[in-house]
Amino acid sequence: xxxxxxxxxxxxxxxxxxxxxxxxxxxxxxxxxxxxxxxxxxxxxxxxxxxxxxxxxxxxxxxxxxxxxxxxxxxxxxxxxxxxxxxxxxxxxxxxxxxxxxxxxxxxxxxxxxxxxxxxxxxxxxxxxxxxxxxxxxxxxxxxxxxxxxxxxxxxxxxxxxxxxxxxxxxxxxxxxxxxxxxxxxxxxxxxxxxxxxxxxxxxxxxxxxxxxxxxxxxxxxxxxxxxxxxxxxxxxxxxxxxxxxxxxxxxxxxxxxxxxxxxxxxxxxxxxxxxxxxxxxxxxxxxxxxxxxxxxxxxxxxxxxxxxxxxxxxxxxxxxxxxxxxxxxxxxxxxxxxxxxxxxxxxx
Numbered sequence: 001x002x003x004x005x006x007x008x009x010x011x012x013x014x015x016x017x018x019x020x021x022x023x024x025x026x027x028x029x030x031x032x033x034x035x036x037x038x039x040x041x042x043x044x045x046x047x048x049x050x051x052x053x054x055x056x057x058x059x060x061x062x063x064x065x066x067x068x069x070x071x072x073x074x075x076x077x078x079x080x081x082x083x084x085x086x087x088x089x090x091x092x093x094x095x096x097x098x099x100x101x102x103x104x105x106x107x108x109x110x111x112x113x114x115x116x117x118x119x120x121x122x123x124x125x126x127x128x129x130x131x132x133x134x135x136x137x138x139x140x141x142x143x144x145x146x147x148x149x150x151x152x153x154x155x156x157x158x159x160x161x162x163x164x165x166x167x168x169x170x171x172x173x174x175x176x177x178x179x180x181x182x183x184x185x186x187x188x189x190x191x192x193x194x195x196x197x198x199x200x201x202x203x204x205x206x207x208x209x210x211x212x213x214x215x216x217x218x219x220x221x222x223x224x225x226x227x228x229x230x231x232x233x234x235x236x237x238x239x240x241x242x243x244x245x246x247x248x249x250x251x252x253x254x255x256x257x258x259x260x261x262x263x264x265x266x267x268x269x270x271x272x273x274x275x276x277x278x279x280x281x282x283x284x285x286x287x288x289x290x291x292x293x294x295x296x297x298x299x300x301x302x303x304x305x306x307x308x309x310x311x312x313x314x315x316x317x318x319x320x321x322x323x324x325x326x327x328x329x330x331x332x333x334x335x336x337x338x339x340x341x342x343x344x345x346x347x348x349x
Contacts, residue, residue: 093182147186284302
């Protein structure tokens with residue numbers, strides 16, 4: 001591995017007037033800058049531009065303002081996208097998404113992730129971002145599970161109350177089903193859902209072909225199931241997953257090549273040497289479609305994604321089995337709780 005880009009030269013300069021030994025090489029003078037590795041100067045400039053964005057991603061200083069602004073955009077766009085959605089249902093959904101992402105946020109803070117922030121994405125939902133800074137594999141898995149598990153546990157509590165304590169009010173029933181379905185959907189082993197990222201960590205990182213197979217089968221199941229049930233959201237989601245398969249394959253391929261070339265690559269970009277950064281840049285260039293390459297900032301996120309996959313270390317087999325067991329139990333609890341609540345609803349009666 002080459003020296004980090006920002007490290008100081010380690011060699012001491014030769015003393016003035018000192019004669020080199022007869023059987024040794026002459027004293028090294030000031031190091032000359034290496035020639036640009038790209039014949040095209042435009043690519044050299046593009047490399048430095050994208051590297052700067054990778055090392056210093058754009059961020060807003062006031063995270064509270066970011067949360068409030070993006071939440072307002074989410075509420076406004078949800079209202080516009082479906083005029084029949086009541087304010088009550090909208091607020092319940094926003095609360096469920098916030099509760100889900102709060103679990104990720106707490107896990108990231110507890111395990112020392114850097115630059116942790118929460119924001120809402122218009123027409124999609126909520127999200128939390130943070131830099132894992134080389135966190136152990138089992139910690140990453142816990143952070144991923146801390147999003148859906150709390151909501152499913154609360155949904156299970158509603159189901160138990162439904163059986164033991166009597167009927168739920170209409171808004172409690174809606175809240176319970178939102179908690180179960182939103183978090184259950186996130187457990188599906190499809191990128192970029194939490195379940196997809198979890199499987200990528202504990203299973204797909206060991207065998208890359210499994211990820212493509214899971215993604216293809218899952219996307220096809222969502223597309224067909226959505227069409228058969230007239231659930232257009234699932235059908236559209238499955239369509240875009242299928243459409244993204246070639247991109248995902250290139251991403252996985254380049255990450256595997258980079259891992260073979262640079263074993264033990266650090267997770268943080270600022271610890272990479274110039275050789276590693278250039279290899280990362282070339283890998284991102286091979287992943288992205290040609291028409292996207294001229295756009296400023298188009299390559300930096302792909303470079304970060306490849307680096308995350310390359311530097312990711314799965315938990316041990318015993319820990320991985322335990323994590324998958326927790327995932328499977330959570331999925332079964334979600335399905336059972338949802339079935340209980342639906343079966344005891346007035347419409348079913």
